[in-house]
Amino acid sequence: QVQLQESGPGLVKPSETLSLICAVSGYPIRRGYYWGWIRQPPGKGLEWIGTIYHDGITYNNPSLESRVTMSVDTSKNQFSLMLSSVTAADTAVYYCARLVVGSGTYYVDVWGTGTTVTVSS
Amino acid sequence: EIVLTQSPGTLSLSPGERATLSCRASQSVSSSYLAWYQQKPGQSPRLLIYAASDRATGIPDRFSGSGSGTDFTLSISRLEPEDFAVYYCQHYGRSRFTFGPGTTVDIK
Numbered sequence: 001q002v003q004l005q006e007s008g009p010g011l012v013k014p015s016e017t018l019s020l021i022c023a024v025s026g027y028p029i030r031r032g033y034y035w036g037w038i039r040q041p042p043g044k045g046l047e048w049i050g051t052i053y054h055d056g057i058t059y060n061n062p063s064l065e066s067r068v069t070m071s072v073d074t075s076k077n078q079f080s081l082m083l084s085s086v087t088a089a090d091t092a093v094y095y096c097a098r099l100v101v102g103s104g105t106y107y108v109d110v111w112g113t114g115t116t117v118t119v120s121s
Numbered sequence: 122e123i124v125l126t127q128s129p130g131t132l133s134l135s136p137g138e139r140a141t142l143s144c145r146a147s148q149s150v151s152s153s154y155l156a157w158y159q160q161k162p163g164q165s166p167r168l169l170i171y172a173a174s175d176r177a178t179g180i181p182d183r184f185s186g187s188g189s190g191t192d193f194t195l196s197i198s199r200l201e202p203e204d205f206a207v208y209y210c211q212h213y214g215r216s217r218f219t220f221g222p223g224t225t226v227d228i229k
Binding site (some may be wrong): 036059061095 | 153154156158165166167168171172175177209211213216217218219220221222223
């Protein structure tokens with residue numbers, strides 16, 4: 001059974017960089033699939049942040065692209081997100097996810113439990 | 122850029138009733154790229170339907186998806202108490218994932 005678990009600071013100061021890690025168990029990242037990050041501000045809907053493949057190729061939401069950095073560590077079976085210059089608008093629950101991309105279908109089939117990140121001084 | 126609109130914003134129904142949720146795309150999209158998710162309070166979203174009409178593993182057959190072009194529908198044939206939740210549609214295109222704003226199905 002594939003499981004994803006986010007970890008990282010729950011509180012980040014404005015203008016600083018948010019850093020999260022997603023640990024994957026039950027499936028080797030290097031075997032395939034895409035992996036990504038999705039966030040949900042309090043009381044609002046879902047926003048895709050970006051997607052990364054095991055070879056390091058990334059695709060980012062254009063609205064966030066200049067601030068987003070993603071990386072993958074296949075030896076630890078985890079991937080990470082860095083979001084720079086955060087503001088209160090970046091306060092959200094951040095989910096890591098496994099994404100099915102290709103073979104004619106495109107969707108998120110496994111979600112992490114989510115981690116709440118608050119941006120505040 | 123594809124924009125997804127969901128309607129209604131809120132659907133108030135009783136257990137046992139049929140729910141019909143709409144997802145409209147700003148331009149024609151391939152049905153292969155359309156999925157639906159359910160999210161309950163305090164939980165992660167759960168995949169219900171992919172490729173517009175294929176049920177995900179373990180999803181009861183009271184959930185069904187249909188549609189093509191710009192108009193897609195998620196139907197719940199007979200609402201069970203556990204079905205009251207928020208439902209999101211999602212599109213994939215140009216290497217990007219886009220979500221609709223969601224429809225809340227609550228108890229009347």
